[in-house]
Amino acid sequence: MKNTIADRVADxxxxxxxxxxxxxxxxxxxxxxxxxxxLDKENVIYNINDPLHDQFYMIYKGAVKLKKYINEKLETIxxxxxxxxxxxxxxxxxxxxxxxxxxxxxxxLYCIPIEMFNPFIDHNKKVRQYLIESFASNTENPxxxxxxxxxxxxxxxxxxxxxxxxxxxxxxxxxxxxxxQSSSIKDAAKLMSANNVGSIIIEEKGCPIGIITDKDLRVHxxxxxxxxxxxxxxxxxxxxxxxxxxxxxxxxxxTMMKHKIxxxxxxxxGTPDTKILGVFSEHDIIVMKGTNPSVLMKAIKRSNSTKxxxxxxxxxxxxxxxxxxxxxxxxxxxxxxxxxxxxxxKRVIERCVEKMDQAPPVKFAWMSIGSQGRKExxxxxxxxxxxxxxxxxxxxxxxxxxxxxxxxxxxxxxLKTIGFEFCPSEMMAKNPKYCLSIDEWENQxxxxxxxxxxxxxxxxxxxxxxxxxxxxxxxxxxxxxHVTEITKGNLIFQSKLxxxxxxxxxxxxxxxxxxxxxxxxxxxxxxxxxxxxxxxxDAGRLLAIHYQIININNTAERFEKxxxxxxxxxxxxxxxxxxxxxxLKFRTKHGLRHHNSGRFIALAELSKEEKMKLKRCFxxxxxxxxxxxxxxxxxxxx
Amino acid sequence: MKWLFNKNENSYPDYWxxxxxxxxxxxxxxxxxxxxxxxxxxxxxxxYDKDKILCIGAVKIIDGSIDISTAFEIYIKQDYFDEDSVxxxxxxxxxxxxxxxxxxAVVMFLEYIEDAILVAHHAFYDITMINKALxxxxxxxxxxxxxxxxxxYKATRTNSTTIxxxxxxxxxxxxxxxxxxxxxxHNAAGDALITALAFIKAVSFLVKNKNYTLKELLTHK
Numbered sequence: 001m002k003n004t005i006a007d008r009v010a011d012x013x014x015x016x017x018x019x020x021x022x023x024x025x026x027x028x029x030x031x032x033x034x035x036x037x038x039l040d041k042e043n044v045i046y047n048i049n050d051p052l053h054d055q056f057y058m059i060y061k062g063a064v065k066l067k068k069y070i071n072e073k074l075e076t077i078x079x080x081x082x083x084x085x086x087x088x089x090x091x092x093x094x095x096x097x098x099x100x101x102x103x104x105x106x107x108x109l110y111c112i113p114i115e116m117f118n119p120f121i122d123h124n125k126k127v128r129q130y131l132i133e134s135f136a137s138n139t140e141n142p143x144x145x146x147x148x149x150x151x152x153x154x155x156x157x158x159x160x161x162x163x164x165x166x167x168x169x170x171x172x173x174x175x176x177x178x179x180x181q182s183s184s185i186k187d188a189a190k191l192m193s194a195n196n197v198g199s200i201i202i203e204e205k206g207c208p209i210g211i212i213t214d215k216d217l218r219v220h221x222x223x224x225x226x227x228x229x230x231x232x233x234x235x236x237x238x239x240x241x242x243x244x245x246x247x248x249x250x251x252x253x254x255t256m257m258k259h260k261i262x263x264x265x266x267x268x269x270g271t272p273d274t275k276i277l278g279v280f281s282e283h284d285i286i287v288m289k290g291t292n293p294s295v296l297m298k299a300i301k302r303s304n305s306t307k308x309x310x311x312x313x314x315x316x317x318x319x320x321x322x323x324x325x326x327x328x329x330x331x332x333x334x335x336x337x338x339x340x341x342x343x344x345x346k347r348v349i350e351r352c353v354e355k356m357d358q359a360p361p362v363k364f365a366w367m368s369i370g371s372q373g374r375k376e377x378x379x380x381x382x383x384x385x386x387x388x389x390x391x392x393x394x395x396x397x398x399x400x401x402x403x404x405x406x407x408x409x410x411x412x413x414x415l416k417t418i419g420f421e422f423c424p425s426e427m428m429a430k431n432p433k434y435c436l437s438i439d440e441w442e443n444q445x446x447x448x449x450x451x452x453x454x455x456x457x458x459x460x461x462x463x464x465x466x467x468x469x470x471x472x473x474x475x476x477x478x479x480x481x482h483v484t485e486i487t488k489g490n491l492i493f494q495s496k497l498x499x500x501x502x503x504x505x506x507x508x509x510x511x512x513x514x515x516x517x518x519x520x521x522x523x524x525x526x527x528x529x530x531x532x533x534x535x536x537x538d539a540g541r542l543l544a545i546h547y548q549i550i551n552i553n554n555t556a557e558r559f560e561k562x563x564x565x566x567x568x569x570x571x572x573x574x575x576x577x578x579x580x581x582x583x584l585k586f587r588t589k590h591g592l593r594h595h596n597s598g599r600f601i602a603l604a605e606l607s608k609e610e611k612m613k614l615k616r617c618f619x620x621x622x623x624x625x626x627x628x629x630x631x632x633x634x635x636x637x638x
Numbered sequence: 639m640k641w642l643f644n645k646n647e648n649s650y651p652d653y654w655x656x657x658x659x660x661x662x663x664x665x666x667x668x669x670x671x672x673x674x675x676x677x678x679x680x681x682x683x684x685x686y687d688k689d690k691i692l693c694i695g696a697v698k699i700i701d702g703s704i705d706i707s708t709a710f711e712i713y714i715k716q717d718y719f720d721e722d723s724v725x726x727x728x729x730x731x732x733x734x735x736x737x738x739x740x741x742x743a744v745v746m747f748l749e750y751i752e753d754a755i756l757v758a759h760h761a762f763y764d765i766t767m768i769n770k771a772l773x774x775x776x777x778x779x780x781x782x783x784x785x786x787x788x789x790x791y792k793a794t795r796t797n798s799t800t801i802x803x804x805x806x807x808x809x810x811x812x813x814x815x816x817x818x819x820x821x822x823x824h825n826a827a828g829d830a831l832i833t834a835l836a837f838i839k840a841v842s843f844l845v846k847n848k849n850y851t852l853k854e855l856l857t858h859k
Binding site for chain 2: 008032033040061111413422
């Protein structure tokens with residue numbers, strides 16, 4: 001019988017070891033027995049001391065971390081992503097699991113039954129070898145006291161940081177730039193420039209026979225000792241220092257220092273006589289380490305793959321966590337994280353534009369809307385964005401739109417892969433409703449502010465906070481001018497926005513208690529977004545529109561500007577600015593602690609101090625709502 | 639008085655009696671442990687009376703896992719043949735695939751599904767096509783509960799006026815939003831697997847965020 005589904009499973013697993021060592025028939029036999037499991041993030045696959053499962057696992061989508069007790073603390077010792085195999089203990093040992101396996105994000109697992117797989121281990125030496133090696137590297141405690149002691153005895157001072165960075169295996173750059181020894185230095189240099197790399201490997205039959213670095217070009221070519229038309233073999237370094245896979249970062253660093261080189265070539269058996277598996281440079285170590293914004297910024301700009309950007313984004317989250325722990329003022333955190341997010345999005349768009357078959361037919365701008373537009377996006381939240389493009393004649397309008405929709409689809413998809421989830425209301429550039437020409441946008445905004453019903457209010461609250469991200473800035477400026485013009489003195493529209501902003505009452509209830517959710521999963525939780533962040537954000541937007549404060553989207557900055565413009569209400573506006581920052585920080589802290597959006601806060605979990613702080617914020621919310629009620633004549637509300 | 643004209647249960651073939659018996663002692667099940675059969679059909683066209691099923695692909699979800707060993711894929715011999723639909727599903731009349739008669743397919747299918755909950759994208763279409771085949775064999779309609787992933791997906795979306803309440807989501811849209819590969823699109827078994835992945839993701843969301851029970855799952859029509 002035909003078995004399309006098993007074929008498809010086989011198609012995936014055949015790309016990854018040890019399955020790449022099996023033949024088609026064997027792959028299909030295994031695939032037929034696979035079970036596919038879906039797990040949400042932070043779900044346990046197995047715990048330490050759990051009895052062994054009768055299957056091991058391969059990650060089809062998502063990521064998994066393995067944890068172990070180190071000095072009585074449960075610490076992550078390894079992370080796996082797509083194509084990685086784990087949970088091999090049942091293949092080799094009879095005791096219970098020695099490690100925890102927990103999903104790090106939404107994950108789809110292929111569960112491979114041991115019984116089905118055992119014959120392949122017995123009969124295929126290579127498969128066995130591979131599994132034993134990876135089993136050993138997963139379970140052997142790389143931070144064992146013995147190992148540490150040895151290093152200390154040798155008087156090597158290593159910084160044993162929290163996550164034992166140096167002991168992690170290096171991550172290979174698999175997209176290796178190579179050339180033949182007969183090619184000219186000029187062509188090699190061109191290749192290096194085009195790929196933005198500092199070295200190029202000279203290969204023959206897949207094996208490395210030499211390497212040229214930026215330095216060689218400086219020392220041998222720029223000095224005039226060799227001509228750019230000479231063969232690369234004249235200046236290449238040979239033989240090449242090669243290493244085996246799974247070299248740790250510490251080893252790599254020491255090797256680089258010892259041999260005064262800044263890249264390492266990894267081959268199949270660690271000698272120059274076998275095939276190149278990848279390279280690893282000093283720069284890559286810095287990037288892996290990367291808890292420094294400028295390094296991350298550089299890495300983003302140089303990044304050539306979505307997967308790499310995703311990894312960088314994980315680093316950004318680590319950076320954020322560090323900042324929050326160190327209690328750095330939110331304004332600074334916000335600016336840095338915004339810049340890094342912004343650079344990531346820009347890089348994604350840039351790469352997608354390059355991937356298109358042709359250059360954009362007209363000028364366009366990518367705008368961020370909602371929280372990213374307000375520069376208030378710290379945690380992974382949904383992506384909200386839109387495209388505006390130059391006007392074009394009616395005959396070409398749809399053709400032009402199709403181009404930008406195709407582009408947007410690519411960008412949205414990659415942003416999702418990196419960690420910006422799709423907007424559940426589809427407010428994204430790939431939606432034809434939000435991929436419009438400048439004329440269409442102007443009409444859209446005019447219509448929203450003219451006939452403002454329920455739906456338009458929601459759209460306004462998101463789209464009025466648009467911000468330039470990429471492309472032609474003047475288009476965004478033009479749109480801003482238009483929005484300023486149509487909202488100026490439009491009191492009907494403003495009072496509607498005002499009414500909307502009052503819909504979520506001040507979070508302090510009648511008895512000065514927190515209003516908590518009444519039912520559902522978040523019962524007894526306080527909805528920080530709906531009850532506190534949204535009211536203050538809405539109020540900031542409304543007042544900014546009313547007083548024609550243009551080009552400021554950030555809520556805190558809006559209130560600071562308001563305080564400056566209206567000294568009589570200075571105190572209130574400053575307290576709103578404070579509240580907006582404090583609430584955002586609060587949400588970020590909770591989100592990081594619970595690995596979620598931080599939206600729902602369990603009251604029971606709050607310390608006395610936290611409650612006091614929150615109450616102070618809520619008073620500001622209540623006051624500004626009172627002000628809006630009077631100012632826009634909305635007595636019937638609240 | 640339609641029942642007067644229905645055949646007595648005893649006069650149905652054995653395979654129907656066996657299928658029917660699966661429903662006699664219904665055990666309580668919950669949303670996480672129920673057995674689901676996720677299926678997709680390819681047909682000769684879109685006319686319920688004229689067109690027939692070319693292929694049924696299905697896979698079971700048992701205890702929350704898609705069990706590949708339960709994959710089901712059968713091709714049905716055709717007399718009637720519509721050139722237009724070949725473009726969609728690529729099944730060519732004389733392609734060398736093992737085929738069975740419509741009755742054999744029905745026997746295998748009923749034996750396969752038992753009393754499982756059936757899941758399909760735009761389920762009404764597939765179920766009607768299967769019921770038409772049953773009708774040609776003078777059998778009653780399927781007795782299983784049916785879940786349509788289109789409605790399940792809709793239930794996961796933000797409840798907002800900005801989304802057209804009548805919007806129909808295609809399987810491609812689900813796959814795109816759930817980041818599922820589309821390599822075997824328009825092949826019944828491939829589509830069944832895509833639907834199954836989307837289904838477990840959507841159900842997991844509904845259980846987590848909306849405390850969904852099986853009862854609620856079955857109310858989306």
